[in-house]
Amino acid sequence: MTDFFNGIDTIKYEGPGSTNPLAFHHYNPDETVMGKRLEDHLRFAVAYWHSFAWEGGDPFGGQTFLRPWHPQDDMGRAKIKADAAFEMFRILGQPFYCFHDADVRPEGADYRENTDRLNEITDYFAGKMEDTGTRLLWGTANMFSHRRWMSGASTNPDPDVFAFAAATVKSCMDATQKLGGENYVLWGGREGYETLINTDMKTELDHMGRFLSMVVEYKHKIGFKGQILVEPKPQEPSKHQYDYDAATCYGFLQKYGLEKEVKLNLEQGHAILAGHSFEHEIATAAALGVLGSIDMNRNDYQSGWDTDQFPNNVPEVALAYYHILKAGGFTQGGTNFDAKLRRQSLDAEDLIAAHVGGMDVCARGLKAAAAMMEDGGLEDELNERYAGWQTAEAKAMLESDLGSITKRVLDQDINPEPRSGRQEILENYINRFV
Structure with a gap:
């Protein structure tokens, strides 16, 4: 166990007049909007990687966070990290969370050890989920951080890397199904190229298409009822990534006959990197019938890279939710906070306050979107x-x-x-x- 969040009480709704920084001012989960509870509209999730696996580094400096589960190199500390994570879910009343395999278990010596560790920690999660009622919005595999992925996963020129990636995704899909996950996400941070000088683009795209087809085939084989989601991003870490934006992804899905099987997980920050607004990406996916779920965050418009900050712009968020509501709202998707603290924000209270603020901004945005829908002026x-x-x-x-x-x-x-x-x-x- 850990006392990381000791002294922080369960967050309650106190209304817009409250000055308490650790209270909801706009998010009341039981408030009814358009005939539906606010919690059921928004379907909030915590991102395990930014909230618990990230250590506060940036391209010019290393770790700034010192957590009870650091260093993240053994299963004992992985369970301490899980204790802290589920305690935070309880404090916030979060209905969902999301994770990559590498977030929740330390890297093993080989595939077998990775899988054994993933199975051990997800068994531990299962008990925590039963105690807290928190559910899994989606699982995914990290196939971009380890050096083996430096030239891609499904698009790698080495077939052994393709094989390792396929086996890794299988283990993560199995874990996601075991935990009752409602979606499975694939994000191809290294599925692209650094230079065309050494890249056979057609071969890589064909391999990526076949890999995704295998994922869909396995979904049906095991009876997984969740959505398969692809997450667009134009670049970073690769110079060019094949899942550039919503329209590019749809063209890819059509080419490989997957447009009826796969939907999109759209992120605010990735939309900005692609030169779009978030509402553009959501409206595009909705028009093409592939809107699945969203990652909510924002970028610093001065920085020009993916800063993954918590949302604070209500008009932007309102327009995003307007198009989500117009498309019928979330079914199996939700609002995942793919957002992280600034590396100077060291305290447990900072992590809670960041989510509280983000949830309030999303609540304000969704209520504004619902009011516009009910007024009907734009339509x-x-x-x-x-x-x-x-x-x-x-x-x-x-x-x-x-x-x-x-x-x-x-x-x-x-x-x-x-x-x-x-x-x-x-x-x-x-x-x-x-």
Whole structure:
């Protein structure tokens, strides 16, 4: 056991008038929004890697956090880390958590030892989950940190690395199913290239497509009921990653016949790195039928890299949840805080406060999104803007050809004038709710 969080009470909802930094001001899990509890809308999860495995380093400096489970190199300390993690889940009332295999068990000498350690710690998790009621939103395999993955996992030029990756994913899918996980995620941080000089892109993409097909085949073989999710990111750590953004991923899934089997786990920070907004990525995935789950965080717009900070921009978050609600809300997905403390934030209280603030921002954003949905102002504007396409003549045009359309333009003397997009009016409308 550990006394890491000693003195920190269970976080309670105290309302917007409270000045208590360790209380919810906007997140009341039992508040009903659009006929559904706020907890059931948001489906919050803690990311095990940033909250418990990360040691506070950055590219220019090493460890700043000193935790009771450091160094993370034996199973005894892995269980101390689990004790602290589940204590934090209890304090926050978190319904879910997520993990990579390398977050929860120390690296072994070989695949067999890795798997034995993963099985041992997930057996330990099972008891903790029963005690706390916390569930597993998703599991995944870390196939980017260890040196064996330096040239990729499924895209590696060495078939032995491909084999090690396949076996690793199998063990992680087995662990995820054992714990009742609702999704399984694949993020290809090294599935890409540093230079095209030594890269056979077609071969790598084909191998990556076959690997993902094997994952889907194994899902059905073991009867896993969760979603298989791919997480887009354009670069970092690789110069170019094949899962660049939502649209690129969908094209990849279509090419390999997986668009009905695999959905996307979208991250705010990754969307920004790809040159998009978060709502763009969510709206794209929803339009293509592959919206699965989200990682909630933010980047520092000055830094230009993936800083993984906790969210604090309510208007951005509100627009993201607006498109999620418009798509029908989460089913098996949720809101995972793929976010970490700043390396100067050393204390246990900092870790709790970061999640409290993030949960409040998400609650404010979702409630604003729900209010806009119920008001209907944005949908009314969209319906008005596209109303011309509801006419029989416009619908028939889509079934016509260029020659017939040209004849219609000439016969009816069509000479359209542009109409205002009313962007500023709509931005002002959104500001009424956030």
